[in-house]
Amino acid sequence: MSRTLLVAVLALPVALAPPVRAQPADVSASTTPSTAATATGRVVDTAGRPLAGALVSVENNPTGVVTDRDGRFAITAPVGATLVIEADDHEVGIALVTGESLEVALREVGAGETVEIRGAAPLTAPGAASLDREELHRVPGTGGDVVRALTVMPGIVNSQGPLGYSGVVIRGASPQDSKVLLDDFEIPILIHNIGIRSVLPIETVQSLDYVPGGFDVGFGRASSGIVAVTTRAGDERRHAQAELSLIDGGVLAQGPAGKDTRYIVAFRRSMVDLVLPSLLPSDLDLSLTTVPNYYDGQFRLDHRLGPRWTLALSGAAATDTLEIYTTKDTSERSKRFYGHTAFARVTGSATFHDGPWTAKLALSGMIPKFVNEAGADQRVSAVLPAVTPRAEVTRTMATAIGLSNVEVRAGAEAQVGRYTADLATQREDREGEPVAAYDPHDVSLQYRGTFWVPDLAQWASVAADMDPAIRLTLGLRTDQFTRSGEVAVQPRAKLEIKLTPTVTARLSSGAFARPPEYQSELLQAALDAERSTQHIASLAYEPREGARLQASAYYTDRSRLLARDEMDGALANTGRGTSLGGELLASYRGGPWFGWLGYSYSRSTRVDHPGDVSRPFSFDQPHSLNAAASWHRGRWQLGGRFQLYSGLPYTPATGAVLDSDRNLYMPTYGAPNSARAPLHHQLDLRVDYAWTWGPTSMTAFLDVQNVYLNDSVATVTYGYDYTQPSAIRSLPILPSIGVRGAL
Numbered sequence: 001m002s003r004t005l006l007v008a009v010l011a012l013p014v015a016l017a018p019p020v021r022a023q024p025a026d027v028s029a030s031t032t033p034s035t036a037a038t039a040t041g042r043v044v045d046t047a048g049r050p051l052a053g054a055l056v057s058v059e060n061n062p063t064g065v066v067t068d069r070d071g072r073f074a075i076t077a078p079v080g081a082t083l084v085i086e087a088d089d090h091e092v093g094i095a096l097v098t099g100e101s102l103e104v105a106l107r108e109v110g111a112g113e114t115v116e117i118r119g120a121a122p123l124t125a126p127g128a129a130s131l132d133r134e135e136l137h138r139v140p141g142t143g144g145d146v147v148r149a150l151t152v153m154p155g156i157v158n159s160q161g162p163l164g165y166s167g168v169v170i171r172g173a174s175p176q177d178s179k180v181l182l183d184d185f186e187i188p189i190l191i192h193n194i195g196i197r198s199v200l201p202i203e204t205v206q207s208l209d210y211v212p213g214g215f216d217v218g219f220g221r222a223s224s225g226i227v228a229v230t231t232r233a234g235d236e237r238r239h240a241q242a243e244l245s246l247i248d249g250g251v252l253a254q255g256p257a258g259k260d261t262r263y264i265v266a267f268r269r270s271m272v273d274l275v276l277p278s279l280l281p282s283d284l285d286l287s288l289t290t291v292p293n294y295y296d297g298q299f300r301l302d303h304r305l306g307p308r309w310t311l312a313l314s315g316a317a318a319t320d321t322l323e324i325y326t327t328k329d330t331s332e333r334s335k336r337f338y339g340h341t342a343f344a345r346v347t348g349s350a351t352f353h354d355g356p357w358t359a360k361l362a363l364s365g366m367i368p369k370f371v372n373e374a375g376a377d378q379r380v381s382a383v384l385p386a387v388t389p390r391a392e393v394t395r396t397m398a399t400a401i402g403l404s405n406v407e408v409r410a411g412a413e414a415q416v417g418r419y420t421a422d423l424a425t426q427r428e429d430r431e432g433e434p435v436a437a438y439d440p441h442d443v444s445l446q447y448r449g450t451f452w453v454p455d456l457a458q459w460a461s462v463a464a465d466m467d468p469a470i471r472l473t474l475g476l477r478t479d480q481f482t483r484s485g486e487v488a489v490q491p492r493a494k495l496e497i498k499l500t501p502t503v504t505a506r507l508s509s510g511a512f513a514r515p516p517e518y519q520s521e522l523l524q525a526a527l528d529a530e531r532s533t534q535h536i537a538s539l540a541y542e543p544r545e546g547a548r549l550q551a552s553a554y555y556t557d558r559s560r561l562l563a564r565d566e567m568d569g570a571l572a573n574t575g576r577g578t579s580l581g582g583e584l585l586a587s588y589r590g591g592p593w594f595g596w597l598g599y600s601y602s603r604s605t606r607v608d609h610p611g612d613v614s615r616p617f618s619f620d621q622p623h624s625l626n627a628a629a630s631w632h633r634g635r636w637q638l639g640g641r642f643q644l645y646s647g648l649p650y651t652p653a654t655g656a657v658l659d660s661d662r663n664l665y666m667p668t669y670g671a672p673n674s675a676r677a678p679l680h681h682q683l684d685l686r687v688d689y690a691w692t693w694g695p696t697s698m699t700a701f702l703d704v705q706n707v708y709l710n711d712s713v714a715t716v717t718y719g720y721d722y723t724q725p726s727a728i729r730s731l732p733i734l735p736s737i738g739v740r741g742a743l
Contacts, residue, residue, distance in 0.1 A: 052069045058081050080398070083097060125212075127214075138639060147191050156169065157169035171213065172579055174619065185390075187316065187343065190227075197270075205231060211226050212225040217475035220459075224556075232264065233262050235255060244739060261302065266299070301314070322339045323339075341370055359392070379422065383421075393410055394408070410459070418452055421522075426439060454482050454483075456480040469498040481515045484515075507536070531558070547587070563609060575607060597627045598627075623646045629641075635690045643680075646679060647714075655723075667718070681712075684707065688701045696742065699740045703737075
């Protein structure tokens with residue numbers, strides 16, 4: 001961390017800490033109320049249905065308020081006070097006033113011994129956003145998919161293809177600079193290779209948190225942002241559902257397994273491989289020996305072990321396979337292309353809570369496998385099984401050294417992996433490099449072997465209210481990337497200032513690091529981690545519960561970026577870059593309406609080697625606009641979404657020279673990423689209709705992307721001799737029709 005940044009952190013520590021969560025009664029009893037506030041929230045039953053007419057009162061105060069038909073309430077209460085919630089035929093609930101909106105789930109009398117208290121997720125960083133499962137379903141143009149719902153977030157690159165390899169593209173940076181987390185642990189892929197669906201069905205997801213930068217010290221190994229997906233526990237009532245569409249079909253079952261145990265299990269397979277063969281012309285010079293197909297599955301088991309311990313076991317797996325011959329003759333190995341991707345992750349966790357102490361212990365294991373074969377000579381086979389133990393302890397205190405609502409956290413994890421690879425292939429194209437001429441006999445990148453990749457991390461943070469309107473968090477994370485012997489020290493600070501009861505300013509500054517682990521980076525042991533220093537400021541206006549308007553500005557300085565040496569082709573940490581921009585996000589959740597408006601402007605540029613001319617990142621997207629609205633009443637749900645965004649940059653070819661020995665045209669290119677695809681815009685619509693069929697709840701849906709057929713240019717490619725450019729266009733229209741039944 002530079003001296004300038006250190007001075008900035010010490011002079012103006014900037015932070016947003018998660019407010020102290022709602023605690024059971026034994027915690028609130030030791031909490032001293034601090035400042036008056038209007039506590040807002042919602043009372044529901046354990047199935048998520050609103051409870052109207054529930055009485056909400058401050059402890060030891062006989063007067064209170066009654067929830068409306070949507071289960072919502074607003075009551076004047078000091079921060080730190082205990083709320084008591086009572087409803088007919090339900091057990092009494094208790095919640096702690098934190099200044100954030102609460103959601104309290106009451107169990108029916110006799111349904112169990114515990115009362116579930118859920119706090120509405122506060123913003124974890126400036127510019128962050130969150131969608132719960134119901135909202136993920138309601139975003140039009142997504143086909144009910146997590147990945148497509150993610151594209152409404154400001155700062156996410158919109159493209160007509162996959163969002164980017166194993167990660168997502170955030171604020172113009174490379175996709176490998178960000179991480180996707182499933183219940184706090186990384187997963188190697190978010191989308192199936194076909195590029196249409198994510199590996200996680202929305203029905204198994206509790207929430208999706210998008211943190212474009214400035215994330216907590218508990219997470220690392222990323223220099224841009226993170227997407228954190230949290231799975232959900234099964235319902236209290238046993239039931240099952242099935243869904244079938246032209247894209248895929250799936251089944252899900254959930255419910256109780258005894259008094260203190262709940263389960264949820266889901267399985268899904270693609271329908272593309274069943275439909276596609278009938279759509280291909282019979283005279284097409286192509287043989288699909290294995291039609292593109294995918295499978296995925298998830299499970300979660302939750303068990304309450306006494307009053308203090310909660311145990312959870314969850315897992316997710318996915319597999320994709322494709323084999324294709326660019327000829328009818330399947331004996332010609334030179335015309336064969338084969339791809340297989342698979343991963344499985346299983347996580348066991350134990351959460352302990354007793355008064356001011358909370359601890360979470362977890363052990364997670366993952367096995368990812370990637371196989372690609374092209375022609376008779378080229379192959380890529382890589383397996384990287386890894387085991388990750390993780391532990392974190394939190395201690396809350398009402399007051400300490402003159403501060404209030406103090407939260408002290410400390411944690412550690414170790415990710416130990418064993419990488420086995422068999423490579424004989426053409427050198428991959430790196431960030432900013434134009435697509436090289438394809439030579440099926442080029443096996444210049446070769447490796448066969450096994451090595452260990454053990455990485456360690458520790459973190460600690462302290463959060464406290466400096467006064468009733470100011471909350472500060474200071475944290476430090478260290479990562480030891482043992483393959484290179486590097487230690488990355490990453491101080492981070494966040495500040496939250498409550499300017500008025502409805503306006504909050506949030507500031508953040510910190511250091512982040514991404515280890516070299518993408519494609520051939522692992523083969524060079526001496527490479528350092530890529531670094532970034534992020535500065536973010538945001539202003540949020542929340543005039544009422546469910547309505548939020550936030551504006552953010554950010555500047556990111558990137559260093560030690562990996563770039564290829566033009567002489568010997570080796571990678572080195574010679575690059576630098578910057579990302580800057582602003583984002584505006586307005587959201588509304590109220591009654592039958594859900595609305596979302598997001599706009600971002602950004603510029604992400606980099607220099608690969610000292611003295612080079614600055615160029616845009618390959619995923620730089622200056623303008624992005626997303627406007628969505630959904631209305632739900634009775635059996636009907638209607639929604640629409642409009643998108644407008646800049647095209648992605650590309651490197652134009654200026655000519656080609658024939659290499660007679662290889663019988664290939666070798667292209668010459670202009671300045672890297674000096675051309676850009678045109679602006680893209682589209683309208684998406686979604687209609688859902690629900691009804692009952694005997695004991696089964698049915699839902700039919702039609703989700704149509706790009707309804708007015710705007711097949712704009714996604715990128716530009718060239719013919720074999722590079723004399724004529726050819727546009728690769730987006731899909732003119734993509735309908736998703738299906739039906740879902742729940743029993």
